[in-house]
Amino acid sequence: MCANYEPISKDRVHLLDLFEPTFEYSNDIYPGADCPLLFSNEGNVEWRQVKFGLVPTWAKDLKICRKTYNARTETVHEKPSFRHAWKN
Numbered sequence: 001m002c003a004n005y006e007p008i009s010k011d012r013v014h015l016l017d018l019f020e021p022t023f024e025y026s027n028d029i030y031p032g033a034d035c036p037l038l039f040s041n042e043g044n045v046e047w048r049q050v051k052f053g054l055v056p057t058w059a060k061d062l063k064i065c066r067k068t069y070n071a072r073t074e075t076v077h078e079k080p081s082f083r084h085a086w087k088n
Contacts, residue, residue: 004030021047031065056081
């Protein structure tokens with residue numbers, strides 16, 4: 001996964017024939033930050049505010065996603081942070 005990304009700006013979503021998200025978000029998204037994500041269900045598209053990053057099910061603190069944005073391919077299947085996602 002990338003360490004950060006720049007989401008589409010609200011003034012440009014119309015270029016994709018979409019409506020603007022109804023919530024605020026940063027112009028530069030890092031792991032742990034709220035970000036916009038499009039969901040589609042039976043032809044209905046909606047923006048949802050989600051957390052960017054990988055949060056293991058066993059994590060007690062969301063701050064862990066600041067440390068789990070990168071994995072080594074040689075050990076990804078062994079590490080507790082990535083093992084479940086890798087197998088699925």
